[in-house]
Amino acid sequence: MPLKEYVKKRDFKITSEPKSTPRKKRKDQEAHLMFVVQEHHASHLHYDFRLEFNGVLKSWAVPKGPSHDPKIKRLAVEVEDHPVSYGSFEGVIPEKQYGAGRVYIWDTGTWEPIGSVREGLKKGHLEFKLKGKKLHGQWMLLRTGRPASGRKSQWLLVKRTDEYAIPNDEVVPIEDEEGNVRRSTRKASSALKKKRKEHVKRLPDFIRPMLAELVSEVPEGTRWIHETKFDGYRTQAHIEKGKVRLYTRSGLDWSEKYPGILKSLQKLSADNAILDGEIVVLDKEGRSDFQRLQNSLKSHDVNDLIFYVFDLLFLQGEDLRERPLIERKELLKALLADLNQPLIRYSDHMAGHGKALFKEACDYQLEGIISKDQESTYQSRRGSSWVKTKCKLHQEFVIGGYTEGTGARSSFGALLLGVYEGDQLRYVGKVGTGFTEKSIEDILKKFARKEQKKSPFDIKSPRERGTHWLKPGLVAEVTFGNWTSDKILRTAVFLGLREDKSAKEIHIEKAKSLDDVMEAPKRAAKKRPSVSEGTLRQEISNPDKILYAKEKITKLDVTKFYQDYADLILPHLKDRPLNLLRCPEGTSKQCFFQKHISGKIPESLTPVSIKERSGTKSYFTLDSPEGLLALSQMGAFEIHVWGSRREAVEHPDLIVMDFDPGPGVSWKQVVQGAEDLKEILDGLGLKSFLKVSGGKGLHVHIPVAPIYSWDQIKSFSQTLAQEMAQRNPDLYTATLSKKARDKKIFVDYLRNGRGATAVMPYSLRARDKSSVAMPIEWKELRKIKGPDQFTLEKAIEHIKRRKTDPWKDYFKYNQKISILKPVL
Incomplete structure (x- = not known):
């Protein structure tokens, strides 16, 4: 009996593990053979590596799991053969049963032997290729000659050097040390199944986009997929009942700007969907070019505009945001495959090899790459699941003035640029190159409405003659060489004006250490730390302003309270339309209620449109500590909420x-x-x-x-x-x-x-x-x-x-x- 040892160790009246006879033997080269890696939380976490052969699964226990790094040799202890049906097993092995603990399928796919399997097993040198979702390329199992604690042998699982090799690759478990599951398992819980079957009758309004954290190095490992970073306008497409709406990253409706893309999306074979992507114009080399995009929009020559789609948030009424990214992308790829519209393109990705891809992107003069955790859910905030790495320094700045022109360009000499630090505008230098005739014409038209006599810069304002001041509001996209020690730009080049971003949200972008970004959610998961007063002082203006005169309570005190207890507050506040009692000068001075949005709002606050008798009005919503911080900055510290949330405004909970x-x-x-x-x-x-x-x-x-x-x-x-x-x-x-x-x-x-x-x-x-x-x-x-x-x-x-x-x-x-x- 080939599975005698397997059967002997298990009581099938208690365990749900499969009891099976061996599969009918088949010739190795005549059919695809399966492999599976199962994450096994027994007395000690290990990974069971199994290869189908001769009607059973040949099995090894790998304590640290497989690695794509050829320099890392993983111990693999040979264990008893398992039935082939075990390859689809996920679940909990009950206590007091052999191998008690939870089992997940970490990876699965097909394998191809190199040479004779029988000879390889006999000699202790088996070579093969894997084609899985995570594991790829050529591998070896090498017997060490030293027996394990039982009769079985010890082997080494080693990656061959090939195009799939990844330095320092480590396994990322599905379940972490605290028992949190990083993705939905294949055998989803009944609650999750039920949730996925729920369909909304009407799509939600604009969903605040998921944003990437800027980091200084590219993450490595099979957990990460990498996409091209485009230089265009982030766009969210809502398709419902044959109508298409296109929103900017801040929720502005720009549908009329993109008639070709609008028409193409109307042919999508779905009753409703929400797509996330970026609208770009490509140069002759196939690179996204922001200035070309600007020129196309200004001249209404929009035939060259392309919508690269990289995520799918809703489809046929189903909210996909809780599904892993890789599942959403698979659904998206299938959805767009039948569209056959050249203006709508699927943004493809590469698994692993991030550093090599980043080098190629920079060599090709692209902006950079976006790296995403393939198991990540869609979260409307900036976090560690999506990170971006830039090939060159490149960001937006507020235009606070300009110098007089000389020589061939008499219109203006250079634009004076700034960034906000709290409510104060800091001068950071000039940009005098990169302009085209069209961009100069466009800029001059906007100058006329912004002229003022006083400098808008609160910090380091320039004092040279011939300077003209502008009311802050215009935002320029600029690439530059580096920063000086006193925060002044070097070798800046103008790329275009940004009409989708508010001046108030512009600050110096600093690339964070990848390690710091990856550790942040781990620290937050244990306990959200108290936010330091020093940090908050940099985030708000006038931190020492007295808001409660009798108790001498300051704006900083109020802000810190909301930040320290955000974890308690946000679940009751998240996505509810707000009515704010604002007291910007304190409770002893005039206070006023604000429920409708007027003008631009901070990025951390999300507008929701609600129909009223007098017309459609926009309300504030938020879902993050940054949103609470924005309210504190506004002096809005008495917060009233609706009894419903933005995705079901007409149905109170x-x-x-x-x-x-x-x-x-x-x-x-x-x-x-x-x-x-x-x-x-x-x-x-x-x-x-x-x-x-x-x-x-x-x-x-x-x-x-x-x-x-x-x-x-x-x-x-x-x-x-x-x-x-x-x-x-x-x-x-x-x-x-x-x-x-x-x-x-x-x-x-x-x-x-x-x-x-x-x-x-x-x-x-x-x-x-x-x-x-x-x-x-x-x-x-x-x-x-x-x-x-x-x-x-x-x-x-x-x-x-x-x-x-x-x-x-x-x-x-x-x-x-x-x-x-x-x-x-």
């Missing part, structure tokens, strides 16, 4: 009941009111969470599934308020009028209407004395002395002292309301 005491109502009565509502909700089977409002009362939050309309949720919350008023009319009222509220608590259900908001958990309140809207446990309620108990200082002490987050299970509840009929 939150009910907030506000206990607002009228004159003559004690705090004890407010506490009783919240407890009375909890009793009603418990009777309906609805889990509720409690928050001290920081104002006058208490808020009860009820998380619900986003499957109801606003009218349904408002009606339900009104019914709750009316039920309380009916049960105890002497204490509660559901009527807003002041007459009805004397010595009563208004059970405010109105926060649950479309467009209404409630203060965010952990938000500061803009009052004479600081207070925080603090989530608490129900059992804590009787200990609370009042709604404004948690000043900023006490709130920080309370969060540090408590043993657990009272709302830690909040997002586990996706509750349905039994008396309501879902509209979705």
Whole structure:
């Protein structure tokens, strides 16, 4: 019995591992033979390397996993043959069973023997080629002659030197040391399967793009795929019901600028999709040329514009952002294969060989390359999963003025450039070359509307004669040689104007160490570190400005609070339309509400368009600590949120009941009111969470599934308020009028209407004395002395002292309301 040892070690009544007879033997050269590498989290992590031969899987345990580096020789301990069906096994081997632990398929594919397999196994020198998703090229298994602890032999798994060799290559496990899974496994959990089957009826509005971190060196290893870095306009294409919209990286609708691309995308064989890519113009050598792109757009000669697509976010109503990048690209490639439109092209990639590809890109005078973790999900932020490496220094600058022209070019001599440091504009030098007749004409037209008498530069402003000042707003793309020690550009060359970027988001780009970028998420995963005051001082203007005069609380104090506790705050804030109470001069001065966006906004804030009676309006949303930082900079530290999120604006996922005491109502009565509502909700089977409002009362939050309309949720919350008023009319009222509220608590259900908001958990309140809207446990309620108990200082002490987050299970509840009929 060929599998006798395999069967003997396992109890198939307990383990789900396959019990199988050997596959019918087949000639090696007549069919493709499979190989598989299984990541095995047994008592010690190792990788099981298996080759199909003679109807079974010949197997070796490789403690450190295979490496593409020919200089690295991996120990491979021969183990018992396994059935071929084991090649598709993923799952958990139960405790007390042989090899107990979780098993993932790390790689799989086909293998091709070089020479006789029987002779190779007999002599202890087997050579072969692998064609997998991660492993490629020629390999060797070499027997050492030293037996392992059992009867089996020790071998070495070694990569041959060929085009697939990668120096210093190391295995990246699917599951890390903390048990986090880096990708979805082939046998997805039922919850994930269910999630992937869900389809939206309408595509979301503009999705903030995923951005790459600038690094000083190219990452190596099979985990990374590398793409050409284009020099064009980042573009997000939304295709739905035959209509196509094209958005810039900041969410501007530029559809009318690209009629050819628009027409080509209308022929896509999909009911709906969201594509991510870059629109470029190529020179004769096939390189993207930003100045040619500018000239084409200015002259409306758009026939040469090409849309290179590198990612697929939605397809046929399915949100693909949680899928690994490599899966999204496979779907994208298949989608574009049938399009056959020359203006739409798939942006291909190469796995591994990053340094060699970067050298070729620079030799070919390309801008650089983008390296992406092939298992990464799509995240609307800048992070370590996508990194970019540039061949030359190249970035955007704010134009703050110009010098007078001389000689052949009398229009102007050079543009004066700057970057923002907080709210201050720093002068960084001039650019006087690289202009064409078209670009000069375009620039001069824009100068007329920007002229001013005073220098816009706050730091290192030039003082030479013949200088003309401009109001900051124009952004130039420039390539340059290097920086001087005092932050001045050398050998700058003008490439074009950027109309898709705000002047306020321009700062000096510094390439980070690759090691630092890769370590950042690991540090964050353990615990998001407290942000230093020194760092924040560089990020905001006027950090010492007093915002709460009585307590001498500064802008820096407020900013640090929101940054230190961003991990607690963001889940309740993410992607919700915001209504902001802004106090730029502090709470003792004039404050004002802002809910609609006017003008340009920081990159860390994302606009969402919402239809109102007066027309479509744009609201702020955010999903990152950088977004919170932007609000702090704006003096917007009292934050109110909608009860829905941007991708389902018309379907709230939150009910907030506000206990607002009228004159003559004690705090004890407010506490009783919240407890009375909890009793009603418990009777309906609805889990509720409690928050001290920081104002006058208490808020009860009820998380619900986003499957109801606003009218349904408002009606339900009104019914709750009316039920309380009916049960105890002497204490509660559901009527807003002041007459009805004397010595009563208004059970405010109105926060649950479309467009209404409630203060965010952990938000500061803009009052004479600081207070925080603090989530608490129900059992804590009787200990609370009042709604404004948690000043900023006490709130920080309370969060540090408590043993657990009272709302830690909040997002586990996706509750349905039994008396309501879902509209979705």
